[in-house]
Amino acid sequence: MRRLLVLLLLPLALATAPAALASERHPTLGELEGQVMCPTCHTTLDQSSSPVAERIRVFIRARIAAGDTASGIKKELVAQFGPAILAAPPHKGFGLLAWWLPIAGLLAGLAAITFGVWHWSRSREQAGPAPPPASLGPELERRVDEELARLDARDGLCHPHCLRVPRASLAVRGRRSQCE
Numbered sequence: 001m002r003r004l005l006v007l008l009l010l011p012l013a014l015a016t017a018p019a020a021l022a023s024e025r026h027p028t029l030g031e032l033e034g035q036v037m038c039p040t041c042h043t044t045l046d047q048s049s050s051p052v053a054e055r056i057r058v059f060i061r062a063r064i065a066a067g068d069t070a071s072g073i074k075k076e077l078v079a080q081f082g083p084a085i086l087a088a089p090p091h092k093g094f095g096l097l098a099w100w101l102p103i104a105g106l107l108a109g110l111a112a113i114t115f116g117v118w119h120w121s122r123s124r125e126q127a128g129p130a131p132p133p134a135s136l137g138p139e140l141e142r143r144v145d146e147e148l149a150r151l152d153a154r155d156g157l158c159h160p161h162c163l164r165v166p167r168a169s170l171a172v173r174g175r176r177s178q179c180e
Contacts, residue, residue, distance in 0.1 A: 027070035032060050035087050036077060044087050
């Protein structure tokens with residue numbers, strides 16, 4: 001199983017490695033603008049128009065023209081402005097929390113949903129079918145029938161077995177009840 005996984009991922013890694021190395025060796029201003037923050041307005045350089053952001057852009061252009069790599073340019077910026085200049089948190093120490101906490105939250109949510117669905121499906125299987133409704137009993141059934149007949153008479157309906165349409169409504173339409 002492990003060999004199969006390695007064989008499947010190896011071509012993907014080999015296909016993306018040259019592009020990543022080329023970007024590292026010959027970065028563009030557009031690539032680095034999204035990865036570097038403006039220390040004045042705390043947005044990425046591609047969104048900032050402050051004078052400090054413009055000076056950082058000029059510095060990056062000069063370093064690219066000198067042939068520096070992206071990581072080298074970032075290291076120089078971190079040396080001048082501190083680690084807050086980078087848009088992404090570092091991949092070590094406390095910065096790892098920013099990378100792994102969202103993944104851990106998604107996995108915990110998925111586990112909670114899976115457990116909830118499993119528990120819900122098990123509780124429905126154990127409960128079994130719903131019991132049949134209880135009989136009303138002869139006295140209660142007689143009272144319900146009397147109350148329904150009283151309500152039908154009040155609304156002007158013919159009989160309980162007829163259409164549930166008032167007689168006056170039938171007369172206006174020129175129709176007759178089924179009982180007449």
